[in-house]
Amino acid sequence: MIATIDEALAFLSGFHDAYVRACIADDAEVSSEAPRESPRTWWAALLPYFWDMNPVLNYGHRVGADGRQVLLVAAPPVFLVHEYQHKTRGQAFQVFVGDHKPDASTYKYCVHVKPIEGHGLRIVAQTLACFVCRTTGQLNLRSPPFNARRFQLGDRCPECKGSGWLRQPREAPGALVEVRTLMAPADPDHLAHYEQAAQNL
Numbered sequence: 095m096i097a098t099i100d101e102a103l104a105f106l107s108g109f110h111d112a113y114v115r116a117c118i119a120d121d122a123e124v125s126s127e128a129p130r131e132s133p134r135t136w137w138a139a140l141l142p143y144f145w146d147m148n149p150v151l152n153y154g155h156r157v158g159a160d161g162r163q164v165l166l167v168a169a170p171p172v173f174l175v176h177e178y179q180h181k182t183r184g185q186a187f188q189v190f191v192g193d194h195k196p197d198a199s200t201y202k203y204c205v206h207v208k209p210i211e212g213h214g215l216r217i218v219a220q221t222l223a224c225f226v227c228r229t230t231g232q233l234n235l236r237s238p239p240f241n242a243r244r245f246q247l248g249d250r251c252p253e254c255k256g257s258g259w260l261r262q263p264r265e266a267p268g269a270l271v272e273v274r275t276l277m278a279p280a281d282p283d284h285l286a287h288y289e290q291a292a293q294n295l
């Protein structure tokens with residue numbers, strides 16, 4: 095099975111809608127006195143989008159004007175897609191998205207999507223934009239304070255070992271065959287990554 099970037103984006107859009115519904119349902123379930131269903135409703139609803147990994151919910155609250163808790167969850171912005179082809183492992187997409195919060199405008203996750211024979215597109219890994227080097231792989235002026243005796247500006251980031259991303263799968267995705275830019279991120283370091291990717295178009 096071979097998928098297009100549009101199909102990968104449609105799959106992810108469906109997942110993000112399901113994710114927002116799952117957060118709303120979980121929030122309602124947590125705040126109600128009713129006994130929990132087993133397995134948890136959200137887990138069962140999101141599991142069909144994944145392969146070989148479990149879904150995780152991540153949402154927050156803020157206090158509204160009336161003093162009640164307001165759920166903070168939204169479909170994340172989608173910035174960029176990379177399509178890869180590997181000799182033996184086949185096709186893979188990496189989709190760079192923001193946080194599941196209203197008005198998110200910087201990278202948060204890179205979602206790894208693959209066509210799985212007989213199962214359609216699935217999420218196989220989710221990496222996290224390094225919060226220290228902000229995806230640059232190097233300590234820079236926007237990195238949080240670091241031990242100046244041990245590290246200097248421009249050093250390889252000790253948090254992500256220079257990859258710019260955390261929880262990176264061990265297996266490389268293969269050769270980059272296509273890039274699709276959708277929306278520029280606001281963070282200057284993330285924007286540099288995005289513009290570099292745009293040059294590969």
Ligand SMILES: [Zn+2]
Nearest residue numbers: 224227251254
């Ligand atoms: Zn880093």
